[in-house]
Amino acid sequence: MPAISFQSVSKIYAGTRSSGPFRALDQVSFDIEPGEFFGLLGPNGAGKTTLISILAGLSRASSGRVAVMGHDVQADYAQARRQLGVVPQELVFDPFFSVREALRIQSGYFGVRRNEAWIDELLESLGLADKAGANMRQLSGGMKRRVLVAQALVHRPPVIVLDEPTAGVDVELRQTLWQFIARLNKQGHTVLLTTHYLEEAEALCTRIGMLKQGRVVALAETSALLKSASSNVLRFKVDRELPPALAQHARVTGRIVQLPAHGAFEIEQYLAAVRQAGLVVEDVEIRKADLEDVFLQVMAAERSPLALVA
Template identity: 50%
Template sequence: MIESITVDKADAALFIENLNKTFKRGGSKTYALSGVSFAVEQGEFFGLLGPNGAGKSTLINTLAGLVKPDSGSISILNNDFKAQWRQFHMSVGIVPQEITFDPHFTVSETLRLQSGYYGLRNNSEWLNKLLENLGLTDKKDASVFSLSGGMKRRVLIAQALVHKPPVIILDEPTAGVDIELRHRLWEFMLELNSQGHTVILTTHYLEEAERLCSRVALLNKGKLVALDETQKLLQQFSKERIKFALPPGTDISKIPFDIKPLANHFYAVENHNPYTLRQLLNFLNEHGLQPDGLELGKANLEEVFLSLTK
């Protein structure tokens, strides 16, 4: 049983209860979200992880009003997404995964238009700060159409933040951006979080989740399969273990150890005692198997993730 609700609805930054979404196409049905419930506390830096197709974007697009759920309820800062939709949308800034813009406008115009949507004028000081923090100042008069993918993503982030929302939700904010910008975005998101904004993001970079998020939820095939403090999740799986690679196609069922496959032909042997390493090496040697990249240590988030979604 996952303890996914740890805060009262009235106090939560985000509160999701029994959210369901099925996509029907032709004769087939996809259960994109199945009974998803969890809460994020105010001020948290929270990560939503999961493999391709897990349902992360469906969840975020539901929050953005782009996808209509079959059932379930959502509230942000105690504003219900149906009953108090206006306050709901004022409370949250959402950066979608897909990049879509009206190509006719410049970066500045895009941000001013978005501000107008929230009824905001005279917020140029904040808009300039956003441009500055996202490294967009010298692009502010360029048409959005002419920007590179990484630059467009920065504009998407600025656009979601024009109304200084207390809750910020980003769907893969650093996908396809270079290392320098990724680090800059990390700093910016941490700064926003330290100023009291709740930040929720999805990412495929587990290093990013490990670094930034104090708690992470793991979705797999539309279901919540884990939710815990990042460190606890790691500890739970961080038994000392022997890690090594074997040639592709090796039949590991014949290896008489508690052996688990990881990614890229790597394997892990857990629960070992001081003799296990020598016994393992002897066995592999006797069977003509040459282990590669041998390592002793603890599991990282990548391995936790793989073992929970396998």
């Protein structure tokens, strides 16, 4: 039995007089197995949050079926919701309670009592032990994010859903969170992660699905996606902007330029074009393609050959 099952899930929003209906999800189907660490990737507007909202029972699919540990999220909502711990993107909190009180109240929503030992472990593991008595409104944004994670886990759900959990947070929280979540995953918890930090997905997720315009365009083990990349990457720094003919093929971050390189001849052509433009090149290196390279290649393709299904 899959931990999470999406079967032909579509979501259509009604249109207006000036525009027709909008299809946010289009026949999305895949399963996540118990104990998997699964990454759900896609650009803004691809349908990731819509899919998670349907999974969590916050929105209804227009068609299709979603189940958590065999429980239909609509027909058997209460049981499905008990199996889930969802960390949302938004910082939603009650300003009238302390951190410990917020966790006790969240426990009560699921009928869980006498779980102080687990609450203490959550507080310690997420670096919140010294904030247990602090009012929620007194916490920084990063600390509030930690509390949201603790609230999602306080009823010990077998399935954990993390929707952009490290967006806008510091390095310390990211490290603390991933160490704790990785430990829970090793203990058998299923994890579904959406993130724009693709290096996190590459390091943590054993399997990845990619959405584009509401459709699944890649679904495979992380290692298989990386092997499917069609090139290495030439990386270097320049002192000025690239000429347009070269820039259209490049991934540019400040002074750092990265170009897909299929062989030595293509590398020589790139470097010759840069020199002819009068640019100074520094720190030249050739590296293996990473998940961000694969992601950009999949998103750029109309019908990508990387759209693996495994």
